[in-house]
Amino acid sequence: MKTLKDAKVGDVVTVARLHGEGPVKRRIMDMGITKGTVLKVQKVAPLGDPMELTVRGYELSVRKADAEMIELV
Template identity: 60%
Template structure:
């Protein structure tokens, strides 16, 4: 399951980051590391972006980037 498929109001943990180079580094800089818990706050009407709460702050992630974040339910 990827972040793009996550449901609003649910809590998840990061399972794995896909992608290489700059994309992977940028996701890690935003706070996505293995095992990190987060919750989905809302999704825009067309599914882009996804707003989450991670490490005490709110973050919006584009759906193209969200496909590179594998998650599991917390």
């Protein structure tokens, strides 16, 4: 299973499904990350946390812990 955490800078990926439950999953969905969404990894901080993504035309920073919950196609 490949997750967003495994993606490298410059990768364009598609979300297959979200893991997690309750408020955490809801927060990820509220940020615009849902099944079928295309994400582009723009930057990763020097220590790997957070990642900067382009999602639906805007920039978004995501923590590694949240990135692990996002399964990719």
